[in-house]
Amino acid sequence: MSYHVKDNYLYCDGLRIKDIQEQVSHSPFYLYSLNQITENYKAYEAALEGIESIIGYAIKANNNLAILRHLRKLGSGAVLVSGNELQIALAAGFDPAQMVLNGNGKTLPELILAARHGVMINVDSEFDFTHIQHAAGAAGKKVNVLIRINPDVDPQVHHYVSTGIKNSKFGIRNEKLNWFLDQIKCDSNLNLAGVHCHLGSTIKKTSIFRDATELMMEFINVIRDQGFDVKYLNIGGGLGIDYERTGEEIPSPADLINSIRDLLKPDVGLIIEPGRSIIGNTAVFVNRVVGVKTNGNKHFIVTDGSMAELIRPSLYDTYQHIDFIEPVDSEIEAYDVVGPVCESADFLGKDRSLKTPHEGAGLVVYDAGAYCYAMSSNYNLKMRPPEYLVDGENLIEIRRAETLDDYMRLFETSQYS
Numbered sequence: 001m002s003y004h005v006k007d008n009y010l011y012c013d014g015l016r017i018k019d020i021q022e023q024v025s026h027s028p029f030y031l032y033s034l035n036q037i038t039e040n041y042k043a044y045e046a047a048l049e050g051i052e053s054i055i056g057y058a059i060k061a062n063n064n065l066a067i068l069r070h071l072r073k074l075g076s077g078a079v080l081v082s083g084n085e086l087q088i089a090l091a092a093g094f095d096p097a098q099m100v101l102n103g104n105g106k107t108l109p110e111l112i113l114a115a116r117h118g119v120m121i122n123v124d125s126e127f128d129f130t131h132i133q134h135a136a137g138a139a140g141k142k143v144n145v146l147i148r149i150n151p152d153v154d155p156q157v158h159h160y161v162s163t164g165i166k167n168s169k170f171g172i173r174n175e176k177l178n179w180f181l182d183q184i185k186c187d188s189n190l191n192l193a194g195v196h197c198h199l200g201s202t203i204k205k206t207s208i209f210r211d212a213t214e215l216m217m218e219f220i221n222v223i224r225d226q227g228f229d230v231k232y233l234n235i236g237g238g239l240g241i242d243y244e245r246t247g248e249e250i251p252s253p254a255d256l257i258n259s260i261r262d263l264l265k266p267d268v269g270l271i272i273e274p275g276r277s278i279i280g281n282t283a284v285f286v287n288r289v290v291g292v293k294t295n296g297n298k299h300f301i302v303t304d305g306s307m308a309e310l311i312r313p314s315l316y317d318t319y320q321h322i323d324f325i326e327p328v329d330s331e332i333e334a335y336d337v338v339g340p341v342c343e344s345a346d347f348l349g350k351d352r353s354l355k356t357p358h359e360g361a362g363l364v365v366y367d368a369g370a371y372c373y374a375m376s377s378n379y380n381l382k383m384r385p386p387e388y389l390v391d392g393e394n395l396i397e398i399r400r401a402e403t404l405d406d407y408m409r410l411f412e413t414s415q416y417s
């Protein structure tokens with residue numbers, strides 16, 4: 001395990017996080033384990049052994065350039081949701097032929113960029129299709145498209161991260177499939193590369209992926225009957241991780257792939273789009289305790305980190321495990337762990353049984369690799385924290401802290417001074 005406790009101190013691989021906290025002048029900060037990233041990627045690679053496939057890492061989960069470069073070196077492809085993600089993927093050296101651009105509101109400039117680079121593009125709606133046609137024409141390139149089908153399988157997750165059910169804003173209306181196929185037949189700039197679905201995120205049952213794969217295979221049969229050669233089935237991402245850290249059985253990448261293996265066809269490659277299950281458990285968000293207070297009824301640990309740097313608990317009311325990185329020897333209380341941001345939605349955890357820390361004690365939020373830094377903001381003018389990576393026994397800064405000067409520069413326009 002990359003994160004482990006020894007003598008009451010939390011370690012990230014070979015380094016004691018308290019030592020890192022003392023060495024790093026900034027608090028809070030994100031800390032990643034390179035070993036864990038490699039291990040997570042390789043678990044997918046091993047699971048897909050013998051299957052023609054693309055592992056398309058979902059860049060939205062974490063777009064740190066150093067992490068992207070590492071995943072690319074391991075052989076990963078990239079799944080994108082904006083033109084900027086496409087640009088950072090190119091900067092990281094990903095192969096455009098192993099990239100997919102997804103999204104329900106892709107703009108024409110984004111589509112032209114994708115078309116120009118030979119990125120596969122997912123078709124989400126009628127208007128999106130028309131825009132892709134324009135982009136292919138403007139780029140003067142033949143574009144490989146995937147049709148995003150909505151399989152209407154309930155992923156049984158928080159409704160904010162459920163995407164593959166009938167009322168979702170993503171995907172085509174399945175009854176219109178033939179219309180899309182006819183249009184593609186008539187457009188020599190487009191090639192149907194395959195079909196795509198994405199059910200949702202934090203999925204904990206393989207049967208959900210199996211149900212969707214069965215349905216998608218039926219769609220592939222229908223499409224093939226119309227004379228198309230379907231190269232890829234893209235089943236999206238969405239595998240959950242053990243945020244609760246109770247040792248609950250969460251399916252592994254191997255469980256996921258094995259659950260659908262017998263449904264796959266030898267002549268249809270598989271694309272998967274994991275984000276969270278590659279990067280989620282690789283990081284912790286390291287804070288310092290500012291102080292402890294009580295209102296007579298409730299007890300609060302106030303940290304320097306907040307919803308500005310890590311919004312998942314506030315936004316989805318989700319659990320991310322919290323613990324100290326150093327020995328804390330005093331009585332246990334039920335604490336809300338809250339940040340300094342000026343609103344009551346600002347919490348990292350609620351009702352946690354924790355020892356009463358001293359001021360300055362180090363405290364981490366676990367499983368902070370996915371959708372944490374990526375969703376951070378400047379709310380209350382908090383600047384984005386730095387990110388560090390542990391490579392065995394070495395500590396590397398992989399993103400510097402944002403400064404107020406960086407922020408103030410945005411106001412340097414010719415219109416106002």
Ligand code: LLP
Nearest residue numbers: 058198201202237238239273274275276371
């Ligand atoms: N592919 C598509 C089309 C997606 O929409 C997503 C995530 C993924 C792949 C990657 O899913 P993953 O393997 O990471 O579950 N902000 C939320 C998560 C939103 C996920 C949206 N789509 C959170 O913090 O939980």
